[in-house]
Amino acid sequence: MMGPAHSLSGAAAWLGVGAAAAAAGHPMPWPVLAVGALICAGAALAPDLDHKAATISRAFGPVSRTLCEVVDKLSYAVYKATRTQGDPRRSGGHRTLTHTWLWAVLVGAGASALAITGGRWAVLAILFVHMVLAVEGLLWRAARVSSDILVWLLGATSAWILADILHKPGNGSDWLFTAPGQEYLWLGLPIVLGAIVHDIGDALTVSGCPILWPIPVGRKRWYPVGPPKPMRFRAGSWVELKVLMPVFMLLGGIGCLGALGVI
Ligand SMILES: [Zn+2]
Numbered sequence: 443m444m445g446p447a448h449s450l451s452g453a454a455a456w457l458g459v460g461a462a463a464a465a466a467g468h469p470m471p472w473p474v475l476a477v478g479a480l481i482c483a484g485a486a487l488a489p490d491l492d493h494k495a496a497t498i499s500r501a502f503g504p505v506s507r508t509l510c511e512v513v514d515k516l517s518y519a520v521y522k523a524t525r526t527q528g529d530p531r532r533s534g535g536h537r538t539l540t541h542t543w544l545w546a547v548l549v550g551a552g553a554s555a556l557a558i559t560g561g562r563w564a565v566l567a568i569l570f571v572h573m574v575l576a577v578e579g580l581l582w583r584a585a586r587v588s589s590d591i592l593v594w595l596l597g598a599t600s601a602w603i604l605a606d607i608l609h610k611p612g613n614g615s616d617w618l619f620t621a622p623g624q625e626y627l628w629l630g631l632p633i634v635l636g637a638i639v640h641d642i643g644d645a646l647t648v649s650g651c652p653i654l655w656p657i658p659v660g661r662k663r664w665y666p667v668g669p670p671k672p673m674r675f676r677a678g679s680w681v682e683l684k685v686l687m688p689v690f691m692l693l694g695g696i697g698c699l700g701a702l703g704v705i
Pocket residue numbers: 489490537541640644
C-alpha cells in the first residue's frame with residue numbers, strides 16, 4: 443500500500459484498540475487516544491525505511507536518506523544470511539527485515555525503553571519523529587507541496603504541545619503501566635501496532651509480506667504471507683483508494699466513538 447493508506451490504517455487500528463480498551467474497563471484518557479492514533483499513523487510508514495522512494499526515507503532529509511541506505515544493506519545481508527533453498531534470490535532488502543513481526547517488536551521495545559529512561563527529551567524526540575510522519579502520511583498531498591522545514595516545524599510544535607498535555611496528571615502519561623518510573627512505557631505500543639498494520643497492508647498486495655520471519659513456513663523462511671492470489675491488489679490501485687481508505691476512515695470513526703464511550 444502507499445503512504446496515506448498505511449497511515450489511515452494505523453490511526454484506525456489504534457482507535458480500535460481504544461474501543462477495545464474501553465470495553466475491557468481500561469478506557470484511555472483522550473490524550474492517549476489522540477496521541478496514540480497519531481503515533482500509530484506515523485509508525486505505519488516506518489517499515490518502508492528500506493526503500494529510498496518511501497515517505498519515511500525522504501521525510502528527514504539527509505538523516506533519513508543515510509539511515510535508509512544502512513537499513514537496506516542490513517536487510518539484504520540478513521536476507522542472504524537466513525534464506526533457505528525455498529526462498530527466491532533477490533537483489534535488495536526491500537520488504538524483508540523491516541517487514542517482520544520481530545522488527546516491529548524490537549523497534550517498539552526500543553522506543554519504550556528510551557521513553558522511560560531518557561526523560562522529557564526522549565519523549566519529545568519520539569513524538570517529533572512520529573508527528574512528522576503522521577503529517578506526511580495523513581496530509582499526503584498538502585505535505586508534498588509544502589517544504590520539509592514547514593513539516594518539521596509543525597512536527598516540533600505539535601510534539602511540544604502534546605507532551606505538555608500528556609504530562610498533566612490524569613492525562614495518561616501513566617496509562618496502562620501505572621507503577622512509578624513507568625510513565626510513557628505505553629508509547630511503544632502504537633509503534634509496534636503501526637508496523638504490524640503496515641505489514642498486514644503489504645500482505646494484501648501482489649507480492650505479499652514475510653511477516654512471520656524467522657519462523658519458517660514449509661521450505662521458506664521468508665514466506666510471503668497474504669490471501670489467495672485473486673484477492674490481492676496492486677499498491678496504489680483503485681481498491682486501495684476507493685475501497686480501503688474510506689473503510690479505514692469509517693472504522694476509525696466507529697473506534698473513536700467506542701473509545702470515548704459515546705457508543
Ligand atoms: Zn512496506
